[in-house]
Amino acid sequence: DVKVTQSSRYLVKRTGEKVFLECVQDMDHENMFWYRQDPGLGLRLIYFSYDVKMKEKGDIPEGYSVSREKKERFSLILESASTNQTSMYLCASITSSETGELFFGEGSRLTVL
Amino acid sequence: AQSVTQLDSQVPVFEEAPVELRCNYSSSVSVYLFWYVQYPNQGLQLLLKYLSGSTLVKGINGFEAEFNKSQTSFHLRKPSVHISDTAEYFCAVSDFNTDKLIFGTGTRLQVFP
Numbered sequence: 001d002v003k004v005t006q007s008s009r010y011l012v013k014r015t016g017e018k019v020f021l022e023c024v025q026d027m028d029h030e031n032m033f034w035y036r037q038d039p040g041l042g043l044r045l046i047y048f049s050y051d052v053k054m055k056e057k058g059d060i061p062e063g064y065s066v067s068r069e070k071k072e073r074f075s076l077i078l079e080s081a082s083t084n085q086t087s088m089y090l091c092a093s094i095t096s097s098e099t100g101e102l103f104f105g106e107g108s109r110l111t112v113l
Numbered sequence: 114a115q116s117v118t119q120l121d122s123q124v125p126v127f128e129e130a131p132v133e134l135r136c137n138y139s140s141s142v143s144v145y146l147f148w149y150v151q152y153p154n155q156g157l158q159l160l161l162k163y164l165s166g167s168t169l170v171k172g173i174n175g176f177e178a179e180f181n182k183s184q185t186s187f188h189l190r191k192p193s194v195h196i197s198d199t200a201e202y203f204c205a206v207s208d209f210n211t212d213k214l215i216f217g218t219g220t221r222l223q224v225f226p
Contacts, residue, residue, distance in 0.1 A: 004156070033213075035216075040122065040218055041218060042119075042203060042216045042217050042218040042219050043157075043203065043216040044216075045213060045214075045215075048213065058213070090156060090157070092156075092157075099145055099162075099164055099207075101159050101162070102149075102157070102159070102214060104156030104157045104158065105156050106154070106155055106156045107155075107156055
């Protein structure tokens with residue numbers, strides 16, 4: 001069974017802390033994505049990666065960075081968390097030969113106080 | 114640039130009634146269209162997709178959608194809903210040149226007994 005695993009389902013952090021959200025997929029997918037989900041705004045793309053060590057900005061990259069050192073792992077980093085980054089974060093992956101069927105993790109709900 | 118509009122943020126319906134969730138898109142190029150479902154406390158999973166061919170697409174759990182190019186719509190329908198269909202539904206679009214999906218703001222379907 002295919003799986004995208006996000007390391008933390010719930011996190012609470014303080015303003016200014018550095019936050020790491022980890023995502024691992026076991027499907028040997030080339031492409032990985034980070035979205036944030038907010039009520040009334042749907043899903044917005046933060047960053048994506050088409051290969052190891054490659055990254056591209058999505059629609060809302062400000063305040064975030066990413067790391068992809070291994071094919072199966074894609075990390076989202078908040079260098080200095082702020083309250084407006086309180087959100088649900090969703091990781092997804094897809095093989096480059098497949099059209100549109102993103103596989104999603106269960107999400108990481110981050111609260112920044 | 115592409116965009117997706119889901120006109121209804123919430124759709125309440127009684128069990129066994131038919132339902133239609135509306136989705137309109139805008140794009141200057143040909144697109145692929147998708148519907149994803151998110152059950153409570155879970156990630157998103159693919160419900161159905163339109164890539165080419167027949168404009169009527171059938172998906173999982175008895176859902177179907179019809180691509181209407183002239184009206185730039187991709188409405189989701191089910192003739193008889195169940196309590197278990199209670200979830201949030203997202204319409205998404207991508208163009209032929211990218212794996213990036215642009216999501217709508219979501220429609221919360223609530224099925225009452």
